[in-house]
Amino acid sequence: MEDYEAKLLSITADELPSPKGSIPFGKLVALVSMKTTNTYERELRKLAEQLPYKTALWPSFGQYVEDWYRVEIGQFKRELQYCERGGCEVREDCENLIDLSYQILNIISPGLTSSASRVAETLERIKDQRLLIWLRMSSEIFHMYQVNSYFGVRMLNTNVAWMCEELVRMGVFKSPADAFKSQKHIQQGLMLSGLPKRVASKLYQELQDA
Numbered sequence: 001m002e003d004y005e006a007k008l009l010s011i012t013a014d015e016l017p018s019p020k021g022s023i024p025f026g027k028l029v030a031l032v033s034m035k036t037t038n039t040y041e042r043e044l045r046k047l048a049e050q051l052p053y054k055t056a057l058w059p060s061f062g063q064y065v066e067d068w069y070r071v072e073i074g075q076f077k078r079e080l081q082y083c084e085r086g087g088c089e090v091r092e093d094c095e096n097l098i099d100l101s102y103q104i105l106n107i108i109s110p111g112l113t114s115s116a117s118r119v120a121e122t123l124e125r126i127k128d129q130r131l132l133i134w135l136r137m138s139s140e141i142f143h144m145y146q147v148n149s150y151f152g153v154r155m156l157n158t159n160v161a162w163m164c165e166e167l168v169r170m171g172v173f174k175s176p177a178d179a180f181k182s183q184k185h186i187q188q189g190l191m192l193s194g195l196p197k198r199v200a201s202k203l204y205q206e207l208q209d210a
Contacts, residue, residue, distance in 0.1 A: 005172050008185075011192060014115040015194055015197075016196070021149055023051070023147050028101055031101060037061045052146055056108050058104075058107075059080065060083075079093055109140070111139065113143070116135040116194065139192075139193045160189070163185070
C-alpha cells in the first residue's frame with residue numbers, strides 16, 4: 001500500500017455521540033446461573049434488545065449450521081464453535097457465560113460503525129485492505145462500549161494491542177511498546193470509528209495509567 005501510515009493518519013471519520021452502555025454488568029451476571037442453551041439464548045436475546053444498533057446474524061444455539069457459529073453449553077462446556085464441512089471447531093472455550101456473551105455480542109454487532117462505513121466506501125477493497133481492518137478494530141471498540149464499559153475496556157485492550165503490533169509491521173516503530181507511546185497514532189486508531197477526540201484521548205490516557 002502506497003504510504004500506508006500517511007493514509008491512515010489522513011482519515012477523518014464523522015464524529016459520533018459518545019458511546020453509552022446499554023447492558024449493565026449486573027444483568028450479565030444474572031446469566032451465569034443459566035443451565036441450558038435455550039434459557040441462555042432467550043435471556044441473552046432479551047438483553048441484546050437494549051442495544052442501540054441492529055444486531056447481525058446470531059449464532060446457532062445448539063444446532064449445527066454450515067459456515068457459521070454455534071453455541072454449546074453444558075455442565076463443563078461454554079463454547080463458541082465454528083461449523084463447516086460437517087464438523088465444528090472450538091473457537092472460544094469460555095470460562096463462564098459472561099465471557100461467552102462477550103464473544104457472541106462481538107459477532108452480532110455491526111461490522112463497522114456508520115462513520116467507519118462511510119470511510120470504507122472511499123477505500124479500495126484490495127489496495128486498502130489493511131486500512132479496512134483498522135476501521136473494523138476501531139468499530140469493535142466503539143460497539144463494545146455501547147454494551148458496557150466492562151466489555152469496552154476488554155476490547156480496547158485487545159484491539160489497541162493489535163494496533164501497536166500493526167504499526168510495527170508497517171515499519172513505523174521498532175516495537176509495540178514504542179508504538180503505544182505515540183498518542184497520535186493510537187488516538188487516530190480509536191477515532192476511525194467516529195469516537196470523539198476527547199473520548200479517544202481519555203481512553204488512551206486510561207490505558208497509559210493502567
